[in-house]
Amino acid sequence: MNLRTTVAVLGVAVLAAGCSTPKDGTATTSPPSTQSLPYGGAPKVENPLPDDVLSGDPCQALTPQQLTDQLGSAVPGKPDTSPVRACEWISPGTHGFIGLSFFDKNNDGLSNVYVNVRPQMKRFDALQPIQGFPAVAYSTQPGPNSPTCDVNVGVTDRLSFAVEVTPGSSKYGNVDPCPLAADVANDVITTLKRKSGR
Incomplete structure (x- = not known):
């Protein structure tokens, strides 16, 4: 499951309880879930960031130095065309890839991930909190040699x-991409905390 597919699952799944699906297959929209958060086994975000912390441009969430550290060069971000605000970076030399999506529309945070993404994954690991924020890593491949990995971090319960992350050519298939994705998530949290004044 790539980031766009994950985005589609997370964006639509939270609506399932309160939406209808017409015969053409398109889901109608509805308010966020009214379930008590967290649910589905997801951990609580003990020290949430402000609700507007994801309101900025995701392409500004990684600094040039962070991009250089992660991809080897400070490549410009390209806004993604997924249903949520997203950005992607691709190294021209190694073809290493970073994608970042902000789920900032009260989509039930990690609870949504635990309930709707987890059943579809062959690998789903609860990570140690990243700077105090609960996180999970997941992939459609069961082992550490998966070509790509997603890490989802809860900044509030919603x-x-x-x-x-997809590793560059020299690391592709030879390193576990999940720790690489967690490193990038750590960089994003650093930026978000700075934005919120922490």
Whole structure:
């Protein structure tokens, strides 16, 4: 499952309880879930960031130095065309990839991930909190040699962001991409905390 597919699952799944699906297959929209958060086994975000922390441009969530550290060069971000605000970076030399999506529309955060993404994954790992924020890593491949990995981090009980990483050519298939995605998520949290004044 790539980031766009994950985005589609997370964006639509939270509406399932209160939406209808017409015969053409398109889901109608409805308010956010009214379930008590968290649910589905998801951990609580003990020290949430402000609700507007994901309101900025995701392409500004990684600094040039962070991009250089992660991809080898400070490549410009390209806004993604997915249903949520997203950005992607691709190294021209190694073809390493970073995708970042902000789920900032009260989509039930990690609860949504646990209930709707987890059943579809062959790998789903609860990570140690990243700077105090609960996170999960997941992939459609069961082992560490998956070509890509997503890490989703809850910044509040309702809001989260997702990072997808595909290693560059020298590391592709030889390193576990999930720790790489967690490193990028850590960089994003650093930026978000700075934005919120923490």
